[in-house]
Amino acid sequence: MDFFERMKSSLKEDYPAFLASMDRPFARSVRLNTRRMDRDRFLAESGLDLERESPFTRDAWIVSGSWGLHPLHVSGAMYLQEPSASAPVDILDVQTGDRVLDLCAAPGSKSTQILREKPSFLVCNELDPKRASVLLSNLERTGAVDFALSRDDACRTARRFPGMFDKVLVDAPCSGEGMIKKHDLALTEWSEANIRICAARQADILDAAYEALACGGVMVYSTCTYAREENEDQVRAFLQRHPDMTQEPIHKPYGRPDFDQAGGLRIFPMDGGEGQFAARLRKAGDPEDRREPSREKTVRLTALEQAFLQDMQVSFPYYYREKTRLYGMNQPFLKGTWKRQGVFIGETVKTRFEPAHAFFMAADCARKAELDDAQLDAFLHGQELAYPMEKGYVQVTWHGQPMGFAKSTGKVLKNKLPKGLRLLAGSHVRLPEAGSVTDGTVTERKENQEA
Numbered sequence: 001m002d003f004f005e006r007m008k009s010s011l012k013e014d015y016p017a018f019l020a021s022m023d024r025p026f027a028r029s030v031r032l033n034t035r036r037m038d039r040d041r042f043l044a045e046s047g048l049d050l051e052r053e054s055p056f057t058r059d060a061w062i063v064s065g066s067w068g069l070h071p072l073h074v075s076g077a078m079y080l081q082e083p084s085a086s087a088p089v090d091i092l093d094v095q096t097g098d099r100v101l102d103l104c105a106a107p108g109s110k111s112t113q114i115l116r117e118k119p120s121f122l123v124c125n126e127l128d129p130k131r132a133s134v135l136l137s138n139l140e141r142t143g144a145v146d147f148a149l150s151r152d153d154a155c156r157t158a159r160r161f162p163g164m165f166d167k168v169l170v171d172a173p174c175s176g177e178g179m180i181k182k183h184d185l186a187l188t189e190w191s192e193a194n195i196r197i198c199a200a201r202q203a204d205i206l207d208a209a210y211e212a213l214a215c216g217g218v219m220v221y222s223t224c225t226y227a228r229e230e231n232e233d234q235v236r237a238f239l240q241r242h243p244d245m246t247q248e249p250i251h252k253p254y255g256r257p258d259f260d261q262a263g264g265l266r267i268f269p270m271d272g273g274e275g276q277f278a279a280r281l282r283k284a285g286d287p288e289d290r291r292e293p294s295r296e297k298t299v300r301l302t303a304l305e306q307a308f309l310q311d312m313q314v315s316f317p318y319y320y321r322e323k324t325r326l327y328g329m330n331q332p333f334l335k336g337t338w339k340r341q342g343v344f345i346g347e348t349v350k351t352r353f354e355p356a357h358a359f360f361m362a363a364d365c366a367r368k369a370e371l372d373d374a375q376l377d378a379f380l381h382g383q384e385l386a387y388p389m390e391k392g393y394v395q396v397t398w399h400g401q402p403m404g405f406a407k408s409t410g411k412v413l414k415n416k417l418p419k420g421l422r423l424l425a426g427s428h429v430r431l432p433e434a435g436s437v438t439d440g441t442v443t444e445r446k447e448n449q450e451a
């Protein structure tokens with residue numbers, strides 16, 4: 001059977017509506033990072049044409065057009081996301097203080113959504129090196145502090161932490177049928193053989209995720225594909241392999257719960273998203289039996305590091321040093337090898353301490369340079385700014401939102417925005433009062449990828 005025949009047999013009377021949805025543009029939403037900005041202020045100041053509230057998670061709105069160069073996106077106060085892609089984290093229902101594992105995490109739409117819910121700690125993982133770098137960039141942009149990022153196979157990462165996580169998200173690599181529009185490349189690459197390959201890989205990842213889940217913990221398995229082999233059939237086979245796991249009903253004001261009486265929730269394009277499947281699974285046992293990972297002892301700061309942090313009036317309860325690089329977190333650092341753990345504060349180079357962009361995106365520094373719209377545009381293009389103020393490193397802000405950092409000479413701000421994050425000549429941030437949406441102008445920024 002081809003893709004359309006399979007959809008027809010699965011959707012029956014809903015098939016014409018599905019077919020009609022394939023001619024419509026992709027649905028989009030913006031999700032507010034409520035750790036950066038509160039809802040009332042966002043609604044008053046964003047200047048965005050928000051069509052309506054998203055049904056799939058709190059503090060998110062359906063939008064049209066591309067919003068990647070809005071300053072609130074650049075500052076990490078909001079995140080662009082396919083609307084129904086926010087449902088799996090909503091269903092995971094992360095509570096303040098939970099320890100969470102996100103096993104297939106790039107580019108980070110769900111990791112950043114998880115961090116919004118104030119878990120005690122997030123371990124996220126991604127196999128693909130380029131995608132892991134995009135994920136890190138998105139985490140830094142949104143000011144993530146208490147996280148560890150591993151660039152590895154999901155199975156290996158999960159098996160490093162047996163029985164340690166309250167919540168596990170497996171947003172699995174899948175055949176991606178939800179991304180198919182009628183005439184695009186994804187359709188030409190579609191095959192039943194690929195569905196079978198994806199299903200086998202997902203089963204391996206699920207079995208490893210099971211090991212990382214604490215007793216009494218909850219796992220959400222999600223895909224953005226329609227194939228039953230990767231969704232309901234996958235969950236059924238998993239439950240047979242793991243009799244101490246039960247599937248929990250999903251009661252949400254969106255999607256199709258208990259699709260085909262199989263327990264999981266489906267969201268089709270006719271339901272307001274591009275396509276999601278999610279199943280909520282709980283492990284039997286007492287949460288008190290959650291196991292603890294091995295942690296590093298905090299390191300003592302050098303005089304140079306201490307002087308910098310005092311100057312910024314920022315401190316972290318825990319520090320970790322890797323050669324000359326200093327990191328900070330609110331939690332003791334996990335042992336092991338990571339692509340990144342905690343906030344990269346900066347690096348000692350000979351007799352100087354050179355601070356990092358990530359630090360200024362995560363911390364609330366004592367010395368700030370607040371920019372107006374024109375100054376922000378110049379800053380994001382890597383320009384120096386005439387700006388008389390006290391000498392030293394400064395956090396650069398716009399409407400109070402962190403945008404990066406600079407070094408003040410007393411008269412001029414020397415631009416310290418990393419080159420990879422600068423805008424190309426000819427592209428500009430879309431300031432709210434400018435009216436309509438951007439056209440998705442090409443920039444050098446690497447982290448602007450939706451999921």
Ligand SMILES: C[S@@+](CC[C@H](N)C(=O)[O-])C[C@H]1O[C@@H](n2cnc3c(N)ncnc32)[C@H](O)[C@@H]1O
Nearest residue numbers: 104105106107108109110127153154171173451
């Ligand atoms: C559906 S995407 C994840 C989207 C992400 N959760 C988000 O919301 O932004 C699946 C991801 O799994 C990654 N992946 C594929 N095989 C993997 C493996 N064996 N281990 C870990 N990640 C893998 C892919 O590179 C891809 O980035």
